[in-house]
Amino acid sequence: MSRILVAMSGGVDSSVAAALLAEAGHDVVGVTMKTFCYSETPAQSKTCCGLDGITDAKRVADAIGIPHYVFDVEEDFTRDVIDDFVREYAQGRTPNPCVRCNGNTKFRDLMARGRALGCERIASGHYVRIEHTSRGSTLLRGGDAQKDQAYFLWGLPADLLPRLMFPVGELTKSEVRARARDLGLVTADKPESQEICFVPSGDYKDLLKKRLGTHPALEPGSVVRRSGEVVGEHRGYAGFTVGQRKGLGGGFAEPLFVLEVRPETKEVVVGTHDELLQDEVVIGEANWHGAPPPAGSSLEVQLRHRASPVRATIESLGAQVTLVLDEPRAAVTPGQSAVLFDGDRLVGGGRIAAAARRAARKHSNLSPS
Amino acid sequence: MDATYLDYAATTPLREEVAAAMAPFASATFGNPSSVHRWGRAAYAALEAARAEAAEALGAKPAEIHFVRGGTESDNLALLGWCDAHAAGTAHPTLAISAVEHHAVLEAAESAGNRGAARVVVLPVSPDGEVDLDRVRLAVEKKPALVSVMWVNNETGMILPVPEIAAVVVAAGGTMHTDAAQTLGKVAVDVRDVPVHLLSATGHKLHGPKGTGLLFVREGTRLSPILHGGGQERGLRPGTQDVAGAVGLARALRLAVEERPLEAARLTGLRDRLASALPAAVPGLRINAGGAPRAPHVLSVGIPGVKDGGALLMALDIEGIAVSGGSACLSGAAKRSHVMAALYGAEDPYAAVRFSFGRATEPRDIDRAVEATARVAARLRTA
Numbered sequence: 003m004s005r006i007l008v009a010m011s012g013g014v015d016s017s018v019a020a021a022l023l024a025e026a027g028h029d030v031v032g033v034t035m036k037t038f039c040y041s042e043t044p045a046q047s048k049t050c051c052g053l054d055g056i057t058d059a060k061r062v063a064d065a066i067g068i069p070h071y072v073f074d075v076e077e078d079f080t081r082d083v084i085d086d087f088v089r090e091y092a093q094g095r096t097p098n099p100c101v102r103c104n105g106n107t108k109f110r111d112l113m114a115r116g117r118a119l120g121c122e123r124i125a126s127g128h129y130v131r132i133e134h135t136s137r138g139s140t141l142l143r144g145g146d147a148q149k150d151q152a153y154f155l156w157g158l159p160a161d162l163l164p165r166l167m168f169p170v171g172e173l174t175k176s177e178v179r180a181r182a183r184d185l186g187l188v189t190a191d192k193p194e195s196q197e198i199c200f201v202p203s204g205d206y207k208d209l210l211k212k213r214l215g216t217h218p219a220l221e222p223g224s225v226v227r228r229s230g231e232v233v234g235e236h237r238g239y240a241g242f243t244v245g246q247r248k249g250l251g252g253g254f255a256e257p258l259f260v261l262e263v264r265p266e267t268k269e270v271v272v273g274t275h276d277e278l279l280q281d282e283v284v285i286g287e288a289n290w291h292g293a294p295p296p297a298g299s300s301l302e303v304q305l306r307h308r309a310s311p312v313r314a315t316i317e318s319l320g321a322q323v324t325l326v327l328d329e330p331r332a333a334v335t336p337g338q339s340a341v342l343f344d345g346d347r348l349v350g351g352g353r354i355a356a357a358a359r360r361a362a363r364k365h366s367n368l369s370p371s
Numbered sequence: 372m373d374a375t376y377l378d379y380a381a382t383t384p385l386r387e388e389v390a391a392a393m394a395p396f397a398s399a400t401f402g403n404p405s406s407v408h409r410w411g412r413a414a415y416a417a418l419e420a421a422r423a424e425a426a427e428a429l430g431a432k433p434a435e436i437h438f439v440r441g442g443t444e445s446d447n448l449a450l451l452g453w454c455d456a457h458a459a460g461t462a463h464p465t466l467a468i469s470a471v472e473h474h475a476v477l478e479a480a481e482s483a484g485n486r487g488a489a490r491v492v493v494l495p496v497s498p499d500g501e502v503d504l505d506r507v508r509l510a511v512e513k514k515p516a517l518v519s520v521m522w523v524n525n526e527t528g529m530i531l532p533v534p535e536i537a538a539v540v541v542a543a544g545g546t547m548h549t550d551a552a553q554t555l556g557k558v559a560v561d562v563r564d565v566p567v568h569l570l571s572a573t574g575h576k577l578h579g580p581k582g583t584g585l586l587f588v589r590e591g592t593r594l595s596p597i598l599h600g601g602g603q604e605r606g607l608r609p610g611t612q613d614v615a616g617a618v619g620l621a622r623a624l625r626l627a628v629e630e631r632p633l634e635a636a637r638l639t640g641l642r643d644r645l646a647s648a649l650p651a652a653v654p655g656l657r658i659n660a661g662g663a664p665r666a667p668h669v670l671s672v673g674i675p676g677v678k679d680g681g682a683l684l685m686a687l688d689i690e691g692i693a694v695s696g697g698s699a700c701l702s703g704a705a706k707r708s709h710v711m712a713a714l715y716g717a718e719d720p721y722a723a724v725r726f727s728f729g730r731a732t733e734p735r736d737i738d739r740a741v742e743a744t745a746r747v748a749a750r751l752r753t754a
Contacts, residue, residue, distance in 0.1 A: 005689075031689065071685045118682035118751050119689055 005029040006167065007121035009112055010063065010070065012055030015127030017062040017189040018178045019169040023125055024066045031119055032063040032070040035108065037079040038200045061188050071119075075111050082106040084200055084213075091210055092219045094263035095337030096243040098154075098307070099198055105157015105289065113162060123165050130155060130348075131171035132163065138292055139163035141348040146174040153307045156341045156351030160291050210240050223268030225250060228261070233272065239263045242270050245278060245333025259333070279330035280359045283314070285323045285340045285352030294319055295342070295349060302343045303327070305334055305354070311343060323352055330359065374691040375736045379576075379729030380525055380553060380669050381695055385619070386578040386730070392622045393580065396615035403611050405603065414614045421614075421621035425585055428621075428628040429570070430561035437586045437604045438617045442552040442573030445584040446475035448597055448607065449548045449569040450519060454488045455595035457515040467492040467510035469502060469520045469531065470713035476519050476550055477709070494520070498714045500529045500663030504539050511545035518547050522554035526710040526725055528642075528669025529660040530558060534565045541566045546592065552576055556627025557635055557666045568592040572624065574616070578730060579623025583616040634730070638667035641728050645670050645737045652745035657721055660714065668728050673711075673721025674744075676752045680722035683751055687724070690743040695725045 008020040010032045024030045034056045056072055063070030083103045090097035112124050129144030129151045141163065144150040158166070170178050182190035197204045211220060217240075225234035234251050236242065241249060246260040250272060259278050262271040283303070288294075295301060297319055302311035313328040325340065334357035341351035396417060402410030404418045419433065426433040439445045450466060457464040466480045466489040484491035492510045494502055502520065511518060518540045522533045533549050540547040548569035554560055556577050562570060569592060574583035588594055588607070600609030627634075642665075649672055650656045657673035677683055680696045687694055696708065711723050726740060 031685075069685075069688060071681075071688075074681065115679060115682050118679060119686050120750065 004122040005031060005120050006123045006125050007112060007116035007119065008032050008068075009108065009124065009126040010034050010059035011127070011195075012058035012062075012189065012192075013127065013195060014182050014187070014189045014192050015129070015170055015175075015178055017059070017127070017187045018173075018181050018185075019125055019127040020062065020068060021066045021181070021185050021187065022169040023167070024068050030068045030125075031116075031121060032059060032068050033112065033116070034059040034070070034072050035079075035111070036072050036074045036076060037103075037107075038076055038084065058189050058192070065187060066185070073111065073115055075107060078107050078111055079103070079200075084209075087198075087200075087206075088210055088213045090337045091206070091240045092214060092217055092265070094219070094239055094265040096335045097337045098339055099200070100154050101157055101339050104154050105159075109158055109162055109166070113165065123167055124162075125167035125169055127170055128155065128168050129171060129173075129175075130168050131346075132166055132168055134164060139166070141291060142171075143343070143346040143348070144168075145172040149175050152343070152348050153304055153339065153341050156291075156339060156348060157287075157289050158291070159289075163291060207238070207241055214240075218268055219265065221268060223270065225270050225272055228271060228273055228277065233258075236270050239265060239268055239270050244335040275332065278332040280332075280334045280357040281327040281330040282358040282360050283325045283327065283334055283340055283354060284356040284358075285325065286321070286355040288319075288323045288350060288352035290350035291348055292350075301349060302345075304341045304343065305331055306338055314342075316342075322355060326360070374693060375739050376693045377726045377728065377732065377736060377740055378693045378695050379732070380528075380725060380727035382575045382581065383578045383729050384731075385580060386623060386626065388626065389579055389619045389623045393615040393619040396618055400614075404614060405601065405611065418612055418614050418617055421617040424621040424625050425617075428555075428625045429572075429587060430563040431587050432590065434605070435562075435587050435589060437588060437607050438612055438620070439584045439586055439604070439608050440610075440613070440616075441582050441584040442473075442550070442571055442576075443475035443584075444608075445571035445573065445586040446473065446519075446548075446550055447479045448586050448594070449571055450476060450479040450517065451483060451488075451597045452594040452607065453517045453546060453548070453569070453592075454483045455597065456593040457517075458488060462513065462515075463490045464488070465490050465492060465510060465513055465516040467494055467507065467516065467518045469494045469496050471496045471524050471526070471529070471531075471710045472519065472521055473525055473550055473552070476521070480519070494518075496529075496531065496713060498660055498662060500531055500660060500665075502532060502536060504535065507536055507539050508543055511540055511543045514544060516540075516543075516545040518545055519550070520547075521550040521552075522560070523551070523558060523666040523669075524660070524710060525553050525669075526708060526723070527660040527663070527671040527714070528553075528665040528727075529663040530666055533567065537566045553666060553669070555624060556631050557638070557668050559631065560628075562587060562589070569594075572620075574620035574623050577620075577623040577627045580616050580619040583613065583620040585620060635667045638728050638732075641732055641734065641737055642667055642670045644734060645726055645740065648737070648741045649744060652741050653748045656748075659711070659721075659723060669725060670727075671723055671725045673715075673719070673723055674748050674751075675721055677722040677748065679751070680724075683722050683724060683747060686747040686751065687743055690747060692740050692743045694740075695727075696723050 006028050010016045060070050083099050087097045087099045129149040131142040133140045143152045219240035220238040224232045242260045258272040261273045299316045303314040304311040314325040317324040317326050336354050338354050340354050342349040400413050402414035404415040422433045422436045426436045468480050470493050480491050483489040537547040547567045549567050550571045552573045568589045570587040572585050575581040596607050655675040659671035684696050
């Protein structure tokens with residue numbers, strides 16, 4: 003039987019994933035990826051070796067009787083995830099670093115290094131399911147609709163899929179916690195991690211300031227309407243994301259939302275909720291888990307984590323993919339992911355490059371922007 | 372699975388004789404050695420007996436032995452305590468350290484340098500274990516100057532020419548410290564023969580207790596405490612002494628020194644068995660510091676074509692062979708070794724593996740290690 007590498011973050015989900023595999027008699031090796039340091043000065047970075055996640059993962063691994071190692075992937079993570087995160091904000095987009103990490107860093111690095119340890123399969127604590135058949139492997143939404151994490155995994159290279167296992171994918175979060183308690187795992191009641199792992203304070207603008215220094219993205223600019231009318235000033239467009247209402251100041255006749263960020267002029271464009279609705283989505287960096295669907299296919303697309311999917315037609319496929327939504331959606335945000343599903347099955351996805359409102363859609367009674 | 376421990380340079384198990392010697396001081400004879408009463412007197416007597424035992428093993432006087440709480444603390448006290456004691460003058464004291472020092476020396480020197488307490492000079496070391504004595508002379512030209520060079524390098528087992536360096540330093544009017552954590556019981560050390568002023572040791576490398584250490588301070592050497600409190604250990608290390616620890620350290624040290632001639636020969640045999648078998652099993656393998664005189668309990672090798680030295684150690688662990696690479700940090704995330712970089716350059720294409728041997732190591736452990744290393748290295752080269 004082949005050896006399985008379990009990616010252990012130190013949280014309850016991956017703890018239980020590891021425990022379930024060990025319990026089932028598999029040859030399991032636990033690994034925690036050291037992705038970044040809270041401190042950026044080299045002298046202090048050594049203390050990062052004691053990150054809580056690593057400590058918890060080690061305690062769990064010891065309790066369930068499996069070896070545990072730390073993979074230092076700081077360089078790759080900084081290049082592929084943190085640098086990208088900063089660059090995206092600098093360009094007026096809203097990145098999703100978890101998507102980036104799962105697609106670019108985590109599983110790829112785990113597989114490469116895992117092979118050296120004789121591991122042919124990788125397991126993680128994601129709430130997704132995977133079906134392996136002779137025709138290929140298919141990623142499915144998790145059994146717990148509330149916790150489903152398929153949205154984050156569209157970037158996984160297709161050739162890795164046959165090697166993946168998601169032991170908690172069928173379970174609900176409360177079932178996972180119950181299993182962890184039964185097993186006496188120290189992580190059983192550990193709170194969910196919410197914020198971006200490398201922005202523990204929750205304020206990503208601090209990170210941008212540190213990494214960008216002086217940059218137009220952090221300089222004052224105008225808040226404008228689509229008409230060009232200046233309605234206010236902002237203190238750096240990097241602080242804004244499409245759909246955002248906070249931070250625009252008040253005193254408007256109607257609630258205003260960020261429609262667009264224009265890095266070239268440092269403008270933040272605002273408008274009404276109606277103006278926020280869009281139905282054409284262009285995605286780049288598309289990745290497919292199987293054969294790409296043909297143009298004209300009707301699938302469901304999820305435009306944000308936790309957003310409900312909307313039916314869409316693939317209009318064209320090329321370097322970019324153009325999707326037309328059956329119904330317009332608010333706040334389609336460049337930088338976020340558009341993930342395509344066929345029912346529960348993850349088909350593929352991409353990064354949202356642009357979005358627009360098509361004129362003269364028959365179900366729309368809104369005036370086009 | 373049968374596991375083979377070949378990481379005695381990281382730490383060693385406590386010897387039974389040592390545990391037995393320590394036992395009374397964890398229970399019945401628990402007194403504070405500074406107390407006036409009989410409990411205190413009993414503890415004091417044991418502490419001073421331990422001091423005498425340790426001193427004798429090193430060729431020192433009992434008053435020159437200071438018990439501290441580990442090798443790192445001993446190194447820090449030597450370097451920072453010396454800097455503090457020499458901070459009064461206008462000139463910056465000089466701290467000259469070798470490029471292959473343990474982090475306890477390296478970081479202590481860096482810290483002194485960063486806060487302006489010393490000018491730090493790093494002395495290069497060749498892969499053959501050579502230190503340029505002219506550079507040493509140059510470094511100590513400006514007084515006051517402390518030279519700190521470890522006797523046996525922990526990562527490679529390389530023996531550095533501490534007696535020669537100490538002679539140069541003393542002749543030039545400098546102060547000499549050596550970190551002898553990996554040396555005692557492996558290489559003959561007698562401070563009557565080697566003019567070091569300060570010498571650091573720890574118990575846990577000698578089958579003694581963890582968290583114990585000593586600093587030999589030659590009579591007349593000026594040193595300030597780095598911790599402040601009661602006046603224990605002649606004012607150099609305040610805090611109620613760990614009597615059991617001191618007793619354990621002294622006993623482990625004495626036994627190691629007494630047994631050294633035979634044990635060192637036995638360990639050398641094991642080391643050489645490994646050194647001759649590995650190159651045949653792993654093509655292109657390099658014996659690190661192969662041209663240097665080396666301590667009997669360590670063999671460090673460089674494995675070519677393996678990008679990820681950390682994975683090599685993990686894979687060996689899965690195969691049941693416990694070894695080290697460079698220094699590992701708390702979490703076990705492998706960092707590039709400053710020692711390998713100092714000897715072979717930052718772009719050295721070899722992954723270092725350190726095998727180290729102790730009292731329980733037998734020839735069949737060596738043979739197992741050879742087989743496992745061959746298997747793992749072959750897999751990693753293709754991975």
